[in-house]
Amino acid sequence: MASDHREAARAIRTATWLAAASGVMFWALFQLSKKTPVQAITPFADDPYDAVASIAFQVALLLAVLNVARVVHRGAAGPQGRYIMRGNLLIVLSVAVTLATDVIAIMQRPEMLDGSLWSKALIGGMLLLTAMMLISAAALIRAQGFTSQLPAETIVNPRGVLADAIEDIFVLITWPAAWLIRRIGWPKALLVLPQTLWIRAEEMPLISWVHPRQHPWRFAVMLGLGAGIGLAAVHFFLEGGPSLPSAPLNIILLISAIFIGIELTATLTGYLLFGGYLGLRPPLRAR
Numbered sequence: 376m377a378s379d380h381r382e383a384a385r386a387i388r389t390a391t392w393l394a395a396a397s398g399v400m401f402w403a404l405f406q407l408s409k410k411t412p413v414q415a416i417t418p419f420a421d422d423p424y425d426a427v428a429s430i431a432f433q434v435a436l437l438l439a440v441l442n443v444a445r446v447v448h449r450g451a452a453g454p455q456g457r458y459i460m461r462g463n464l465l466i467v468l469s470v471a472v473t474l475a476t477d478v479i480a481i482m483q484r485p486e487m488l489d490g491s492l493w494s495k496a497l498i499g500g501m502l503l504l505t506a507m508m509l510i511s512a513a514a515l516i517r518a519q520g521f522t523s524q525l526p527a528e529t530i531v532n533p534r535g536v537l538a539d540a541i542e543d544i545f546v547l548i549t550w551p552a553a554w555l556i557r558r559i560g561w562p563k564a565l566l567v568l569p570q571t572l573w574i575r576a577e578e579m580p581l582i583s584w585v586h587p588r589q590h591p592w593r594f595a596v597m598l599g600l601g602a603g604i605g606l607a608a609v610h611f612f613l614e615g616g617p618s619l620p621s622a623p624l625n626i627i628l629l630i631s632a633i634f635i636g637i638e639l640t641a642t643l644t645g646y647l648l649f650g651g652y653l654g655l656r657p658p659l660r661a662r
Contacts, residue, residue, distance in 0.1 A: 383521035384452035387459060388517040391442045393511040394463040398432075398439030399506055401470050404500045405432045412493045419480035427476045429640055432467040433583065433602075436460040438469075438653075441540060444547035458654035460522055463515050465649065470508045477501065537595075537655050538588035591656055592646075599642030603635030610634060 405428055408417050441639060442462040449455045546553075587594040607630070650656030 386518040386521050387451035387456055388446055390463050390514040391446050391459055394466040395443050397470055397507045397511045398435035398466050400504050401432050402436045404504055417497060419477045424480045426477050428473050430558045435466045435469040438466050440544060444617060445544035447550060448546040450545040451517035457522055464476045467508055467512050467515060474505055537591040540588055540655055595643060595646045597610055599639035600635060603638035605639055607631040607634040
């Protein structure tokens, strides 16, 4: 039995790392498509193709970080294993849907791929991402056979599952520092202080009203607003949006409101539809 659990954990870890690599590669290719030489020839830089990729790469990258964090902090063969596998599946599906959308865009505008160096690099990147996605899917199928051996999910505090996921990500981010501190024995305050602040945050009036352990939906709203503001800032300052000095204020506010509204809607919709599936939100009804 112990050997079966070890094999299950190994298969799930492999599937997780491969799916995470697919998510990171997806993000890198998306960023490459925004560069001026590539953006000029890419046939899927406009909506609705760009909208699909913009949402899908955020989903893939966020789930890649979350799945790896769960594996590092709680292990692959524990009760979180089923949620990890579901996250890996959504990463693969996000990449697959985007690639299918991009193929449709290329079929509709084949003249944009003119055989230049940048167009070849773009096609090469898509083929490489497709290969990575297929490898991840194969590892996912193999690991799926071990899910029956995983223990059932036992959630003590359903309202705190989002906070638990954030703690997993915190552990992942601080893992290199924790490893170094264990090696040299100091300075432990670099880890103790953030952990203490996180624990005390539930009692702070300015933070407790939106703390994910007590109010996960409020935290999801704040997260969506933050993502929307960040997206609007990227559009204006990095992707060549309307020039701030010359653009009318009402145009700037309108475009910013659209970006914020889209991100907020996508965040809340995704949290509603997939939060329970991924173990990130409490049940909608009391059991």
